[in-house]
Amino acid sequence: MKALYNYLKEVAFAFVSLANGLLLTLKYFVTPWKSIITENYPDNRANPSVADEFAGEVILIHDENNEHKCTACTLCQLACPNNSIQIISKQVETEDGKKKKVLDKWVYHLEMCTFCKQCIDACPQDAIKMTNSYELSCFDRSTLTKILNQPGSKLKEKPKVTAKVQE
Amino acid sequence: MISMIQFSDVLAWIHQLLSSCMAPWLVFLIELVVASVAAVVALLVCVIIMVYMERKVAGHMQLRHGPNRVGWHGVCQLFADIIKLLLKECFTPTRADKLLFVVAPVLSLCVSLLALAPISWGPGLVLWNTNIGVLFVTAISSMGVIGILMAGWSSNNKYALMGAMRSGAQIVSYELSAGLSIVAIVALAGTLNTGGIIESQANGWWILKGHLPAFFAFIIYIIASTAECNRAPFDLAEAESELTAGYHTEYSGMQFGIFYLNEYINMGVVSMVASTLFLGGWQPFYLPFDFGWAHAFNDIMALKFMETWPAWISWVSLAWPLVWFFGKLFLIIFFMMWFRWTFPRLRIDQLLKLEWKYLLPLSIVNLVIIALIVVLGLHF
Amino acid sequence: MENPIVTPSELKTEEFVVNIGPQHPATHGVLRVEATLDGEIIKDVLPHLGYIHRGIEKMTESLGYKQSIFLTSRMDYLSAHINNHVCALAIEKAAQIEVPARAKAIRIIMDELQRLTSHELWWGSCAMDIGAVTPFFLAFRDRERILELFEQNTGNRLTMSYIIPGGVMNDVRPDFVPKLKALIKSIKEYRKEYDQLITGNFIFQHRTQGIGILSKEQAISLGCTGPTARASGLSCDIRKLYPYDGYEKLDFKEVIDYGCDNWARYVVRMEEMNQSIHIIEQLLDNLPTGDYRTKLKGVLKLPAGEYYQRVESARGELGVYIVSDGGAKPYRMKFRTPCYSNLGAVKPISVGMKIADLMANMATIDLVIPDMDR
Numbered sequence: 001m002k003a004l005y006n007y008l009k010e011v012a013f014a015f016v017s018l019a020n021g022l023l024l025t026l027k028y029f030v031t032p033w034k035s036i037i038t039e040n041y042p043d044n045r046a047n048p049s050v051a052d053e054f055a056g057e058v059i060l061i062h063d064e065n066n067e068h069k070c071t072a073c074t075l076c077q078l079a080c081p082n083n084s085i086q087i088i089s090k091q092v093e094t095e096d097g098k099k100k101k102v103l104d105k106w107v108y109h110l111e112m113c114t115f116c117k118q119c120i121d122a123c124p125q126d127a128i129k130m131t132n133s134y135e136l137s138c139f140d141r142s143t144l145t146k147i148l149n150q151p152g153s154k155l156k157e158k159p160k161v162t163a164k165v166q167e
Numbered sequence: 168m169i170s171m172i173q174f175s176d177v178l179a180w181i182h183q184l185l186s187s188c189m190a191p192w193l194v195f196l197i198e199l200v201v202a203s204v205a206a207v208v209a210l211l212v213c214v215i216i217m218v219y220m221e222r223k224v225a226g227h228m229q230l231r232h233g234p235n236r237v238g239w240h241g242v243c244q245l246f247a248d249i250i251k252l253l254l255k256e257c258f259t260p261t262r263a264d265k266l267l268f269v270v271a272p273v274l275s276l277c278v279s280l281l282a283l284a285p286i287s288w289g290p291g292l293v294l295w296n297t298n299i300g301v302l303f304v305t306a307i308s309s310m311g312v313i314g315i316l317m318a319g320w321s322s323n324n325k326y327a328l329m330g331a332m333r334s335g336a337q338i339v340s341y342e343l344s345a346g347l348s349i350v351a352i353v354a355l356a357g358t359l360n361t362g363g364i365i366e367s368q369a370n371g372w373w374i375l376k377g378h379l380p381a382f383f384a385f386i387i388y389i390i391a392s393t394a395e396c397n398r399a400p401f402d403l404a405e406a407e408s409e410l411t412a413g414y415h416t417e418y419s420g421m422q423f424g425i426f427y428l429n430e431y432i433n434m435g436v437v438s439m440v441a442s443t444l445f446l447g448g449w450q451p452f453y454l455p456f457d458f459g460w461a462h463a464f465n466d467i468m469a470l471k472f473m474e475t476w477p478a479w480i481s482w483v484s485l486a487w488p489l490v491w492f493f494g495k496l497f498l499i500i501f502f503m504m505w506f507r508w509t510f511p512r513l514r515i516d517q518l519l520k521l522e523w524k525y526l527l528p529l530s531i532v533n534l535v536i537i538a539l540i541v542v543l544g545l546h547f
Numbered sequence: 548m549e550n551p552i553v554t555p556s557e558l559k560t561e562e563f564v565v566n567i568g569p570q571h572p573a574t575h576g577v578l579r580v581e582a583t584l585d586g587e588i589i590k591d592v593l594p595h596l597g598y599i600h601r602g603i604e605k606m607t608e609s610l611g612y613k614q615s616i617f618l619t620s621r622m623d624y625l626s627a628h629i630n631n632h633v634c635a636l637a638i639e640k641a642a643q644i645e646v647p648a649r650a651k652a653i654r655i656i657m658d659e660l661q662r663l664t665s666h667e668l669w670w671g672s673c674a675m676d677i678g679a680v681t682p683f684f685l686a687f688r689d690r691e692r693i694l695e696l697f698e699q700n701t702g703n704r705l706t707m708s709y710i711i712p713g714g715v716m717n718d719v720r721p722d723f724v725p726k727l728k729a730l731i732k733s734i735k736e737y738r739k740e741y742d743q744l745i746t747g748n749f750i751f752q753h754r755t756q757g758i759g760i761l762s763k764e765q766a767i768s769l770g771c772t773g774p775t776a777r778a779s780g781l782s783c784d785i786r787k788l789y790p791y792d793g794y795e796k797l798d799f800k801e802v803i804d805y806g807c808d809n810w811a812r813y814v815v816r817m818e819e820m821n822q823s824i825h826i827i828e829q830l831l832d833n834l835p836t837g838d839y840r841t842k843l844k845g846v847l848k849l850p851a852g853e854y855y856q857r858v859e860s861a862r863g864e865l866g867v868y869i870v871s872d873g874g875a876k877p878y879r880m881k882f883r884t885p886c887y888s889n890l891g892a893v894k895p896i897s898v899g900m901k902i903a904d905l906m907a908n909m910a911t912i913d914l915v916i917p918d919m920d921r
């Protein structure tokens with residue numbers, strides 16, 4: 001008798017437990033407007049749900065006068081674990097005859113970058129940042145090697161006042 | 168069914184029309200071809216709906232949209248897939264048994280299409296009105312395993328072989344309880360003819376008239392037929408996480424497509440049989456009670472109110488049994504999909520244990536009770 | 548008279564070898580398991596490693612300490628924060644860097660969130676290995692919420708490199724705490740659905756209960772750690788035994804089960820998720836204010852010597868052993884990863900079982916292949 005009771009109890013438990021799961025999936029099935037969580041990706045390009053903080057491609061910040069803050073100190077290049085940064089600098093002569101190292105090319109190898117933020121962390125001038133771009137694939141590998149400083153851009157001069165104080 | 172125009176009238180009219188201008192053998196040939204093509208096309212349309220439905224059901228149960236790119240809400244996705252499958256190479260492994268490898272999908276398709284012959288789609292709308300209809304379906308559906316075994320054996324792949332062996336063990340076992348629950352209804356109805364079984368349910372479906380045992384038989388049949396179709400949670404033959412794709416691991420292109428199609432045709436046939444036996448086929452819902460509003464309900468269901476309508480409108484009533492037939496078909500199919508997308512898979516020994524230790528004894532006891540009910544005349 | 552019946556020797560069956568992996572839906576990565584089968588019964592299991600060996604340990608020898616941390620995210624990609632954490636802790640211990648209280652709290656919150664994501668994903672893939680596909684999507688839905696939080700606060704979703712020597716890379720956003728509170732609330736809701744769909748499921752219980760028995764002695768001798776060992780009754784939670792970064796001040800239970808089977812491993816992980824939520828809740832209300840990191844010099848140098856640090860990762864004890872010669876680069880950096888030791892348990896618990904049980908066993912041990920190979 002006991003065995004029969006246990007047997008029936010087990011069968012009843014089996015049905016109840018299975019029905020429980022079925023109810024959950026049915027709930028999702030009949031309320032798709034609430035339950036569906038996937039995004040219609042290529043359609044929602046206009047307002048993607050990517051956080052501003054998302055660490056994508058590295059860019060060199062340029063202001064409205066086409067000036068950047070990079071002093072070509074190569075600290076980011078040293079910090080990068082993947083050698084995806086190459087700082088090419090050149091010597092120029094300033095008005096007062098001094099030789100000065102300025103940035104010539106800020107070469108960024110996107111194909112080798114792992115978005116680890118080490119370069120951002122290393123930069124003493126806060127000259128670079130990461131954008132939240134995520135559509136980085138392309139058909140031609142060579143387009144992934146980028147020169148980040150815009151043509152004609154130059155180093156942002158430090159405000160004169162602070163320069164005097166430093167002197 | 169008290170509608171004014173019956174399918175049998177329409178069919179007889181067509182038959183007369185053809186006979187008046189052709190030799191009898193030609194009439195027979197034309198009728199044969201047209202009828203079979205019509206049945207297969209109807210089934211293929213069902214399969215298309217089923218595949219779309221499966222994707223949408225799976226999608227919505229899994230918090231996804233399902234297909235929604237090709238056409239309106241992805242309705243054309245299947246056609247895109249078919250084109251893709253047709254364009255793909257049908258790859259045959261080097262050490263495979265070439266002949267059997269090619270024959271296997273075709274054979275299983277033929278077998279599952281054969282089971283369609285005695286199905287009654289509507290009143291008088293049956294391809295082969297034979298007095299052994301149900302027996303024929305059960306006999307044919309057990310042959311489906313041959314195609315699977317052939318595919319598994321000829322692929323020369325261990326996964327495929329194991330899948331096929333599992334499938335063989337599974338289908339042979341579950342045949343028994345499926346058969347026994349069919350026999351239960353045959354005993355109640357007193358006929359093997361599908362049309363006859365459906366007509367015997369004019370005053371209530373067997374699942375209602377046959378008391379609890381008929382309901383048990385229905386549940387056993389649903390479980391057993393899900394297993395026979397190799398559907399989850401009994402999809403051991405193609406257990407994705409164990410055997411990659413089971414018996415059709417090595418198939419590609421349209422050969423794979425045929426196996427895929429075959430799965431859905433099997434589901435369709437099984438659901439048709441279930442609705443024929445338990446849910447009254449094309450019979451509308453009927454309350455087997457004897458009081459005021461039950462009568463009124465039954466009259467509405469039988470479209471009594473249409474009798475007074477002009478004859479040309481009553482043509483519409485031709486579609487009524489078809490609506491019920493396909494409605495039940497897709498209801499059962501929805502249940503099978505619902506199970507598939509909810510449950511984990513059983514293990515092979517649990518699968519066989521479920522059949523031999525639980526379902527088979529239960530269905531034998533059930534059959535005995537039904538026999539008693541029939542002998543004592545306890546059913547409605 | 549000749550005996551017409553075939554003798555058993557003629558009916559002899561043969562064992563055959565099936566390669567499960569490296570491309571197989573059940574191995575969740577490129578692990579190759581060579582299984583010797585007798586029909587459906589497993590006779591022998593031989594895992595082959597090395598398909599995703601990237602030489603992370605060797606690579607660290609040519610990178611600085613700071614740069615090595617980003618590599619560790621790639622070992623166990625499902626618990627990147629914890630991998631970063633162990634490295635950061637070892638370096639801090641060696642260089643005697645003081646970490647601000649806020650950084651410690653953030654680290655623990657991130658670790659526990661990471662443990663939640665990892666266990667949620669494990670839950671989904673475990674159910675999938677046992678044959679139910681829907682839980683996988685539920686798991687991804689819930690994991691996605693946490694990953695979104697990671698994305699907003701750390702910048703990345705999977706390989707964060709957020710925990711660095713001296714603290715954390717950047718401060719959390721001002722809306723971190725309210726968002727996390729809402730998240731915790733919804734995670735608790737979701738946990739109920741997990742139980743409804745899978746834990747309570749009759750088929751699932753029968754697939755896991757009594758399958759894959761790993762005794763306590765075996766667990767000890769194989770070096771199993773984490774939930775795998777705790778399900779065999781072995782107390783091995785590093786957060787309790789060797790607390791770090793303030794775990795000693797928190798109230799949480801070490802989840803131990805004596806069932807030793809797949810079901811026990813399942814239950815332990817499910818309960819650990821509750822404990823993680825509990826830990827996060829304690830920290831949320833009194834998140835310390837102040838600095839989030841101590842500024843370090845550009846090039847970090849460790850005094851010569853050997854250092855070992857361990858933490859409790861989502862899968863078990865994760866240790867790092869650093870040998871420094873006083874230079875800017877490690878002389879040797881060796882990781883003791885939990886999956887590698889836990890993999891050893893696959894054979895003893897699978898032999899004699901059905902092939903379907905092998906998948907269940909590998910699922911409940913929670914193998915992450917890149918963690919084994921490094």
Ligand code: SF4
Nearest residue numbers: 080113114116117119
């Ligand atoms: S994000 Fe990392 S890998 Fe990319 S450029 Fe910066 S330091 Fe190099």
Ligand code: SF4
Nearest residue numbers: 070071073074076123
């Ligand atoms: S980006 Fe920053 S770190 Fe890199 S060279 Fe320029 S100033 Fe130096």
